[in-house]
Amino acid sequence: MQCAEHYRVQAYFDGEVDAVSAVDIERHAERCAECRALLEHLASTRERIRRDLEFGAAPPQLRARIARMLDQEAGVGAPRGAARRPTLWRNRPFWLGAGGGVGAALAASLLFSLLSPSLSFPGPLLDEVVAAHVRSLMPEHLTDVVSTDRHTVKPWFAGHADVSPVVADFAGQGYRLVGGRADYFDHQRAAVVVYEHGPHFINVFTWVASERTFPDLTTRSGYHVAFWRVGNLQYCAVSDAGWDEVLALVRLLRDAGERDQR
Amino acid sequence: MPHLDAAHRFARWLSRSGSDADDVVQEAFLRAFRGFDGLRGSDVKGWLLTIVRNCHATALKQQQRRAAVPLPQEDDEQFSSAPTASTPDPESASTADDDKRTLDRLIAALPQEHREVLLLRELEDMSYREIAAVTRVPIGTVMSRLARARAALRVKWLQETPGEPRAVR
Numbered sequence: 001m002q003c004a005e006h007y008r009v010q011a012y013f014d015g016e017v018d019a020v021s022a023v024d025i026e027r028h029a030e031r032c033a034e035c036r037a038l039l040e041h042l043a044s045t046r047e048r049i050r051r052d053l054e055f056g057a058a059p060p061q062l063r064a065r066i067a068r069m070l071d072q073e074a075g076v077g078a079p080r081g082a083a084r085r086p087t088l089w090r091n092r093p094f095w096l097g098a099g100g101g102v103g104a105a106l107a108a109s110l111l112f113s114l115l116s117p118s119l120s121f122p123g124p125l126l127d128e129v130v131a132a133h134v135r136s137l138m139p140e141h142l143t144d145v146v147s148t149d150r151h152t153v154k155p156w157f158a159g160h161a162d163v164s165p166v167v168a169d170f171a172g173q174g175y176r177l178v179g180g181r182a183d184y185f186d187h188q189r190a191a192v193v194v195y196e197h198g199p200h201f202i203n204v205f206t207w208v209a210s211e212r213t214f215p216d217l218t219t220r221s222g223y224h225v226a227f228w229r230v231g232n233l234q235y236c237a238v239s240d241a242g243w244d245e246v247l248a249l250v251r252l253l254r255d256a257g258e259r260d261q262r
Numbered sequence: 263m264p265h266l267d268a269a270h271r272f273a274r275w276l277s278r279s280g281s282d283a284d285d286v287v288q289e290a291f292l293r294a295f296r297g298f299d300g301l302r303g304s305d306v307k308g309w310l311l312t313i314v315r316n317c318h319a320t321a322l323k324q325q326q327r328r329a330a331v332p333l334p335q336e337d338d339e340q341f342s343s344a345p346t347a348s349t350p351d352p353e354s355a356s357t358a359d360d361d362k363r364t365l366d367r368l369i370a371a372l373p374q375e376h377r378e379v380l381l382l383r384e385l386e387d388m389s390y391r392e393i394a395a396v397t398r399v400p401i402g403t404v405m406s407r408l409a410r411a412r413a414a415l416r417v418k419w420l421q422e423t424p425g426e427p428r429a430v431r
Contacts, residue, residue, distance in 0.1 A: 010409055015382065016390050041416055049384045052362040053369070058270035062284050066266070066291045073295055184306055 003034045013042045125185065129167060130220045132183050133203045133238040136194065141203065143179030143194055151218075153180040153193065161191035163233060165206035166257045170195070175202070175249050200241035202249055207235035217243070226250050230257035265307045266291075268386055269314050275381050276318040278370055286321055290314040308392045311382070315396060361423075368418045376411035379404055 003009075004026055011017050012025040012131045073144065133143040136142050136250050145156040150167040157164055161184040169177035174197055181192040183205065214227035214236070224246050226237045269290060273283035290313045356403045369377060375397070382393045 007409060008403055010412075011390075011405065014390065022429075027393075042412065045412055045415060046364060046384050049369075049380075051363050053381075053385065058266045058287070059284070062270065062287060063266060065284075066288055069292060070295055073292065241290060 003038075005032065005033055005035055005040055008043065009038055011034045013039060029233060043247050058106070126214075126218065126220050126225060128185060128238055129203075129205055129225060130223050132205070133186075133201075133223060134191070134221075136181065136203055137201060140183070144181045145179050147177070147179055150177060151175065155189045156180055157182070160189065161206075162188040163191050163206050163208055165191045165193060165204070165233065165235070166230075166253055166260055167193055168253070168256050170249070170252050173248070173252060174198070175252065197239075197241055197245055197249070200239055200245070202237055202239040202241060202246060204249075204253065205236040205238070207234050208232060228254055231261045233257070265310050268307060270312055271385060272311050272378075272381065273314050273318060275369070276315065276374065276379060277321070282321065286314060289321070293317065305389045305392055305395065307386070308388065308396050311386070312396045312398075315378070364419070364422050366407045368415055368422065371418075372411055372414060374412065376407050379407045380411040380415070382409060 005025070007026055008017070008021070009029065012022055017025065018233070020029065029039060055213060089222045096228075105248060144160065145153055147153050147156075149204045150169055154164065154167040157167075157180060160180075167177070169175075171177070176195050178201070180196040181194065183192050184190065185205060186206050188207045190205050193204045193206070194203045209229050209232050211252070218225050218227075223238055223240055224243055226246055228235050235250075237246055237250055237253075253257070263296060266287070269287050270283060274284040274292070275288055277283045290310065293313050293316075294310055369380070372380065378397060379393055382388045382396060388396070390401045390404050393404045397404065399407075
């Protein structure tokens with residue numbers, strides 16, 4: 001007969017419970033020998049699996065085979081230059097890249113960005129941020145960490161995103177901090193901070209800036225999108241709120257970001 | 263190619279044979295590439311592993327259809343010897359290798375739905391939610407499968423290695 005708490009103990013071990021439940025479960029395990037044994041077993045199994053079962057890297061032949069296949073798929077017999085970030089055609093319309101080196105760069109970039117939906121021209125990235133904003137408005141998609149406390153949201157990003165963005169609560173100015181989320185952009189796990197302003201949500205994306213440039217302000221599918229940079233971080237705010245309301249938050253964040261930099 | 267290693271690991275444990283795994287991974291990358299727009303979430307790794315899993319299921323069905331010819335049984339030999347590294351002094355190496363082989367075999371013997379949640383959790387360090395997305399089952403099912411996989415492994419491990427002192431009952 002197993003202790004009724006064993007699922008909760010397992011969830012605790014797997015890091016799936018919040019801090020309050022964790023304390024609760026730790027207290028329980030102090031009293032329950034069975035759950036203590038379970039925790040020991042979980043730890044030793046994990047250790048053994050991670051030590052003995054790791055297969056390491058995929059075979060190089062397989063890597064080469066897939067690279068060749070994707071080259072063919074991209075319709076270019078060009079050698080793979082995917083490791084190099086293509087900057088060549090950054091500032092040109094991509095349809096100029098019909099021939100020669102630019103075509104190869106395009107293929108290379110397709111490979112490079114194959115699994116990170118970010119893409120090297122601003123159009124798709126713009127679509128991505130807007131799509132992410134829309135998706136976030138669906139139930140249970142808004143935030144992964146729900147908190148109005150920036151001291152909770154900011155550290156959460158340390159384990160979930162590649163950047164540490166400005167997180168502040170501007171409730172006094174009408175922009176309430178709702179929480180945070182991680183999303184994939186520009187080959188990185190971007191941090192997303194969500195603010196509520198009246199009936200509107202504003203998603204603020206942050207990732208490490210590349211040489212790529214964005215329009216400061218633009219509208220896509222009816223949503224207002226503002227880009228700005230602070231230091232090496234690229235910020236982007238998306239919302240259906242009016243321009244004035246979006247820009248007021250942008251100003252607050254930009255000031256806070258610049259204070260952070262100093 | 264991000265996540266190729268993870269895709270390969272996962273395919274290998276699903277198919278339990280190196281060459282099948284390679285084919286599955288290649289097919290998965292092709293589908294990922296062609297269906298690039300199919301990615302709707304932010305979890306690229308989970309998305310790719312889902313495709314790997316689908317490709318494996320398809321390959322398995324094809325194999326079963328061709329099963330009039332008896333399939334070569336999973337070659338334990340090649341499977342368990344491949345990942346072992348250099349062989350240091352024979353004494354200690356053999357016990358360690360025995361343990362590794364036992365673990366390989368026990369995990370390979372788990373039913374697939376248990377094996378996959380266990381490996382996604384322990385090797386890929388994925389959250390319940392991410393595992394649920396890849397295996398297309400509710401989070402509660404992920405939890406119960408994980409618990410059952412771990413318990414089965416514990417029981418079998420104790421049966422296989424009776425000599426070893428264990429803190430557990």
